[in-house]
Amino acid sequence: MTRRSLNLRAALVSVLIFAAFIGAWHLATRGIGAVQQMDPEYAKLMGATATQGKSAMPGPLDVGAKLWEHLRRPFYDNGPNDKGLGIQIAYSIARVAIGYFLAIAVAIPIGFMIGMSPLMNKALDPFIQVLKPISPLAWMPLALYTIKDSGLSAIFVIFICSLWPMMINTAFGVSAVRKEWLNVARTLEVGTLRRAFTVILPAAAPTIVTGMRISIGIAWLVIVAAEMLVGGTGIGYFVWNEWNNLSITNVINAILLIGLVGMVLDQILARAARLVTFPE
Amino acid sequence: MADKFISLEGIAKRYPAPGGTTTIFENLWLAMNRGEFTCVIGHSGCGKTTVLNILAGLDQPSEGTVIVDNLAIEGPSLDRAVIFQGHSLLPWRTVMGNVAYAVSSKWRRWNAAQVRAQAQKFIDLVGLTGSEHKRPSELSGGMKQRVGIARALSIQPKMMLMDEPFSALDALTRGTLQDEVRRICQETGQTTFMITHDVDEAIYLADRIVLMTNGPGAVMAEVVENPLPKSRVRIDIHKHPLYYAVRNHIIDFLVMRSRTFVEQTPGFDPRKVPVVRPGVDAPPMPPDSTVVRLASHAH
Numbered sequence: 001m002t003r004r005s006l007n008l009r010a011a012l013v014s015v016l017i018f019a020a021f022i023g024a025w026h027l028a029t030r031g032i033g034a035v036q037q038m039d040p041e042y043a044k045l046m047g048a049t050a051t052q053g054k055s056a057m058p059g060p061l062d063v064g065a066k067l068w069e070h071l072r073r074p075f076y077d078n079g080p081n082d083k084g085l086g087i088q089i090a091y092s093i094a095r096v097a098i099g100y101f102l103a104i105a106v107a108i109p110i111g112f113m114i115g116m117s118p119l120m121n122k123a124l125d126p127f128i129q130v131l132k133p134i135s136p137l138a139w140m141p142l143a144l145y146t147i148k149d150s151g152l153s154a155i156f157v158i159f160i161c162s163l164w165p166m167m168i169n170t171a172f173g174v175s176a177v178r179k180e181w182l183n184v185a186r187t188l189e190v191g192t193l194r195r196a197f198t199v200i201l202p203a204a205a206p207t208i209v210t211g212m213r214i215s216i217g218i219a220w221l222v223i224v225a226a227e228m229l230v231g232g233t234g235i236g237y238f239v240w241n242e243w244n245n246l247s248i249t250n251v252i253n254a255i256l257l258i259g260l261v262g263m264v265l266d267q268i269l270a271r272a273a274r275l276v277t278f279p280e
Numbered sequence: 281m282a283d284k285f286i287s288l289e290g291i292a293k294r295y296p297a298p299g300g301t302t303t304i305f306e307n308l309w310l311a312m313n314r315g316e317f318t319c320v321i322g323h324s325g326c327g328k329t330t331v332l333n334i335l336a337g338l339d340q341p342s343e344g345t346v347i348v349d350n351l352a353i354e355g356p357s358l359d360r361a362v363i364f365q366g367h368s369l370l371p372w373r374t375v376m377g378n379v380a381y382a383v384s385s386k387w388r389r390w391n392a393a394q395v396r397a398q399a400q401k402f403i404d405l406v407g408l409t410g411s412e413h414k415r416p417s418e419l420s421g422g423m424k425q426r427v428g429i430a431r432a433l434s435i436q437p438k439m440m441l442m443d444e445p446f447s448a449l450d451a452l453t454r455g456t457l458q459d460e461v462r463r464i465c466q467e468t469g470q471t472t473f474m475i476t477h478d479v480d481e482a483i484y485l486a487d488r489i490v491l492m493t494n495g496p497g498a499v500m501a502e503v504v505e506n507p508l509p510k511s512r513v514r515i516d517i518h519k520h521p522l523y524y525a526v527r528n529h530i531i532d533f534l535v536m537r538s539r540t541f542v543e544q545t546p547g548f549d550p551r552k553v554p555v556v557r558p559g560v561d562a563p564p565m566p567p568d569s570t571v572v573r574l575a576s577h578a579h
Contacts, residue, residue: 180368183338186356188385188435198381202372278372279417 022060029059058249066249067256081241083233089257091233095151095226096219096265099158103215107163108208111170112196115204121171128168136161136222140229150230157226162215169211173204205276213269220262235261284347285314285471286335286439290550291344293330304330305498306343307550310490315469319482321530322492323538328475329365332443335473336362349438358386361432363442367424369416369431376412379403379431386435402434403427406460422453426460433464440465442474446481458484459514466510479530483508484517490553491533493541500553501541504530507560525559 031052038051048054058066074086114121136157143153177200185195227236235254242250292306304327312318320328333339335346337356345352348359361382369378379399384390387398403412406426416424425445432440445461446454462485465472476482482489489504507522517523533541542548 178368180364180366181370183362183364184368184370186338187336187358187360187362188382189356189358190385199370202370279415280371 025060029055029057056248058252062249063252063256067253070253080232083238085235085238085253085257088233088235088238088254089261092223092227092235093261095155095234096158096216096223099155100162100216100219102155102159103162103166104212106159107166107211107215108170111167111208111211112174112200114167114171115174116196116200121175128164132164132168136218137225137229140226144230150232154223154226154230154234158219158223161222162219165214165218166208166211169214170204170208173207173211174200176207177203202276202278206273206278209269209273209276213266213273216265216269217262220258220265224258284311285316285349286312286473287347288331288335289345289347291331291334291341291346293327293334293339294342303497304495305492308344308500309551309553310500310503312471312473312488314471317465317472317474317485317487318490319474319476319486319488320490320492321476321479321482321534322498323494323534326492326495326498326538328492329443332362332441332473332475335439336360336441338362358435359438361435361437361440363425363428363432363440363445365443365445365447367416367421367428369424369427371416374413374415375403375408375419375427375430376400378416378427379434382431383434399430399434402430405433405464406430420453421449422457425449425457429457429461429464433468433470437470439471439473442472444475444477447477454481455514461485479527479534482530483523483526484512484514489530491530491538493538497542499542499548499550501537501545501548502533503553503555505555505557507557522559529556529558 031048031054038046043051049056070085074084076082076084077087110124114124139157139160140153143156144150147153147156181199181203182195185199190198223234224236224239227234228240231237231240235258239251239254239258242248242254288308288310291308293304294301294306295304296302304325308331310318320331322328330339334341335353337353337360347353353360370381373381376396376399379402380395383395383398387394390398400412403409406429408423408426408430411419411423416427419427425448428445442461446457449457458481464470465485474482474485483506487506489506490500491502491504492498493501504526507526508517508520512520537544
């Protein structure tokens with residue numbers, strides 16, 4: 001069997017699974033017809049759940065209709081509690097981006113230092129071991145108290161959760177650079193800075209980018225929870241707000257979007273990893 | 281030895297071990313002339329690679345110094361190019377990139393065109409024209425080692441250090457590369473120091489073959505001066521009347537004398553390593569200890 005036909009068959013199975021899921025969802029949530037005779041005016045007030053035996057859980061058609069609505073007007077702004085999904089997701093992506101790039105700026109130089117110096121490696125190890133397992137949200141009260149700004153606190157939480165995988169992977173990648181490559185640089189009398197950029201960085205890049213990929217995944221997981229706490233804007237806030245509005249349709253749409261954006265972020269880093277990987 | 285270009289002066293290497301120190305080798309004295317090809321042969325563990333790393337400046341001797349061109353060496357230098365046992369090319373760079381990296385390390389003010397021209401010259405010299413843009417992963421083992429040779433030669437070093445450069449190659453490729461190295465060394469008059477396990481390789485390439493005894497406590501027992509003519513070629517080298525005299529002498533040493541040389545040679549002066557020319561100096565000096573040993577075993 002050629003690879004093409006395998007892809008084709010896999011796509012077919014994916015479509016079948018998707019169709020089966022949508023079908024089952026539709027069947028499980030559809031109305032079963034009039035269950036109660038009541039005054040039409042009263043019935044209007046009661047809604048389809050009471051009159052048609054429809055599940056309170058929205059069906060795929062409701063979600064699809066709402067999604068179409070969101071896609072047609074992603075950036076509307078009707079005040080603090082009613083913004084388009086596009087605006088909300090943009091807020092979340094911006095927070096993740098700022099916190100994540102700050103983390104890169106801190107983690108990679110420190111990771112380099114730890115990787116190159118056995119002394120710093122040993123000296124910083126206890127701190128990293130203690131700080132790494134702390135849930136990023138546990139920092140939130142401390143951040144709110146010291147920064148006194150909920151938006152910046154969310155960014156700080158993203159920063160702190162993105163920091164560790166990148167730092168640890170950078171340190172590992174740098175310390176694991178093959179001795180023979182370093183010896184090549186030594187015999188060519190390459191200076192420390194040039195060696196760092198021309199030998200250590202390219203050699204450690206695949207490991208570093210792997211750390212960055214882990215970090216972006218965690219950051220995207222954490223932003224939803226952080227925004228639920230800090231409120232105001234962002235996809236996490238949107239989810240919680242729609243839960244308070246009892247709009248399960250919107251919650252499902254938001255969940256779908258969170259998954260899609262997370263996938264795109266991961267793919268960007270996967271692409272970057274492919275760029276820096278070298279075959280040996 | 282009027283022109284003592286490189287000189288090992290009483291170098292030793294010791295490592296801390298439980299209950300004292302382990303001496304890998306000690307009191308090594310050796311002088312090499314400019315343009316000479318020197319091979320070191322010895323069993324694993326005698327510290328050959330350590331000697332080479334000390335010459336390269338990658339390792340420091342516990343005692344003694346190494347003098348190159350009247351200066352004691354302090355660390356690695358662009359004057360001494362190393363061809364490593366594993367090819368040790370940078371896998372993210374192309375053939376051109378690897379050689380150019382060395383060239384631009386030596387001549388830091390050169391512009392890109394000058395660097396490329398110099399790199400290209402040495403890529404051509406090792407016969408890799410047309411493969412400039414390949415990455416090491418796309419090359420065969422022999423081609424990788426050629427890139428390593430081009431990289432070492434491109435910085436026009438005062439001496440080349442080779443650590444078993446061909447041991448990972450198949451016999452056919454090894455032969456071709458030995459021919460290339462011999463041709464290049466003769467053309468460029470390169471001073472070369474090479475470590476090998478292969479007796480035939482040493483006889484084919486080297487002007488002088490240094491025999492090391494087994495470690496720990498290894499010493500340089502003899503310097504075999506290669507009596508074969510400079511014009512020797514691979515196809516009929518083994519037909520030369522002196523070939524087997526040299527070969528047998530070296531193999532006798534490796535099989536028998538390398539283990540027992542230190543005990544059997546009291547009063548051995550490591551500063552005056554005997555120079556032998558098997559088949560030319562007759563009878564071999566000192567008396568062939570292998571015969572003595574075999575005789576004593578017969579009892």
